[in-house]
Structures are given as C-alpha cells and as structure tokens.
Amino acid sequence: MVVSCEEVWREISNYLEGEVEASLRAAMEDHLRGCKHCTAVLDGTRNVVQLYGDERMFEVPLGFSHRLHRRLEENLPGNRRSFLGWMVAAAAAVLVAGSFEVARSSVFSRPELRSEHAQPGTGVPPDMLVIVSGDGKTFHAAGCPFIHDKAHIQTVKAGEALRQGYAPCVRCMKKYLTA
C-alpha cells in the first residue's frame, strides 16, 4: 500500500492514538521515512499532544481553591449532627475564629518557616516569580535542579511564598541570602 502526504495528514491523529490498522500504519511509516514534510508534521503534532498533556499546563488563579471552598461553605448544608455534635462544632468554630483573629493581629510578624534549617528570605524581591511544590519547604527559581516533587509545582510571587512559610532555596537563591 502506498499513501500520499494528504492521507498521512488525515490519519496522523489516529496514528498517534495507535488507532490505525497494521497495514496502514506500515504504509504511513514507509512514507514517513522518505518524506521530510510529513515527518515534521508528525513530530510537531506529537509535541503538541505531549506538551498540552502535562499537568503544568493547568494553572488556576491564586486563591482559587480558597474562594471555591468559601462559596461551598456558604451554600452547602452542614452535616446532619446530633445536638451534642452541634455544640462541639460551635465551640470549634469559636476557637478557629479566635485563632484567625490572633493570626491577623500578628500579620507583621515573621511567618513560621516550614523547615528548621531554613533562613528567612528577606533579601528576595517580593514580586519575583518563584516555584513552590506541594510537599516542599523551599521556593526556587524556575529550572533549579533541587525542586522537590516536580509533578505538583506552582508559580507564585516570592512575597506570597514567604508569607506561606516557604524559605528560599539556599542554592538557586543564594545571591539574595548573601546580599
């Protein structure tokens, strides 16, 4: 079987999905070996699928999850509880509200660092974009080889990372620590 460039383009998506029958696949591969244009189209299309399929392409606005939960809290009925359960919940709510007040009143104090070995990053420009990861304790410059848990990274401003208790990576942020 011999296939034309147009036929290759028409089937390129199915080819990447592994959904073309063996004889057509063989004919396409035969064509691709001798056709630079179709090889370029195949490579590029594969890159598109690979890049967009990466989790890092999903970015949500900062605070999205918090606002979503707040909206749900306003609208979801609470758990069905006993009277005692309600009393316990009310007491817990008072405690939580109290702790928020305490936290707010100490807004100018230094946040608690996630790592006992960390240094506070006072020299880091607060608007610089840095990378944090879910389980990590430090923030990094993009591309730093010491980023932990690369599957769950997020880009935030350095000021926000500091506020959340992340500490600057002592390797990629070194210049800000010694400054």
Add this chain to the structure above:
Amino acid sequence: MPEEVTSLEPPAKPFNEEMLIQRIRNGEHDLFYELIRPYERRVYSAAFAILRNQADAEDVAQEAMLKAFKNIRQFRAEARFSTWLTQITINEARMWRRKEHANIMEPIVDRQDEEGNYTPRDFADWREIPLETLERKEVRQKLAEALASLGEKYRETFVLRDMQHLSIEETAKALGISTASVKTRLLRARLMLRDLLAPGFGGSWSSKLFLAKGTKPW
C-alpha cells in the same frame, strides 16, 4: 501547602471515591470537599477552555461544584465521577456564555468546514523538546494563547481529550457529539496548534531569544 496544588489524576482508590459519594448522600456533607479536591483544577480548566476568561471560569467552576453537590444522588456509579463532573462543568459554561455573553463573536476559524481536509500551513521542523521548558512561564503563556485562538469546538475537544485525558467516548458524551466528530475535531485542533507553534518554537527552544518580537505568528 499551597491550596492550588491538587492532582489531576483520578484518585488511586476509586473504591474510596464510591464510599465518599455514598457517605455524602447519607448526610456527611463535609466529605464533599474531600471528594472534589483532586478535580478542582480540572473543573476550572474545563470552564476556562470554553469561556477564555479567568473570572467567568472561576464563577462557572464554583457553580458546577455546587450543582454536582445538589445532584450527587443522580450520579451513577458506572460513569467516572471526574467525567460526570466535567460534563456538568461544560454544560454550566455553555449556559453561562449563552446568558452572559450572547453577543460575543466566535473566532473566524470556527467557521471553517469541519469535514474538509486540513492542509498544514508550513513544514517547520519542530524537534523533540524537553518538558522542562514548561517551567518557563512564557512558554506556558504561548501555549495558552495558541489554544485560546482555536475555534470553540476544536478547543473544547482538545482540552477534554488531550489535556484532561478523557477517552474519545467520554469526550463525545461530555460534548454531546459523535465519536467520529471528536476524532475529526481532534485532528484539526492538533494540526492547527502545530501550525501555530512549530514556526516559533521549532529548533530554538534552548535560546533565550526564541520568541523575538515580530518574528512569530502570534
């Protein structure tokens, strides 16, 4: 831990998800937060794919989650919860657009004939690229811009299949179209994106100046 960090992958133990849904139905409403946590980003991105506006996508994502809670009894265990949730989000986003933005014109590419063959515009050589480039914000930005420039039917299909990793059948069901249409739209979406990206990105990923102003199609 930052609140946005949630996994796109389905939970490791679907049994737990089933159990959670059952307990929520029985009145433990607080467990709903746990149920949706892995899907928060997925829902937002599905809404954004249709609306292309952060504020609208966030509102719709919230509406979709509320609707999922209110209709949790209608969820049937034979479907995946993630697919059901995506379907609700797509419907909400479409309704939102009809209601709020009925006067917005769709991009010109949407009027293209879906059935006709798609011919690549050029044959720029786009070699293998390291996925680490995605850590660069400007790269993600260019990819997002290219996606946003596609017509809606191509964008929706591409996002559900290639970004949210729904199957062809699930994508068809979520969009209310045939599997043949999903395949056709997917092919065109992928080829259009390649056309948009290959000339700018091909062969120059390692250069800091690879997106020099005025030389690229965007």
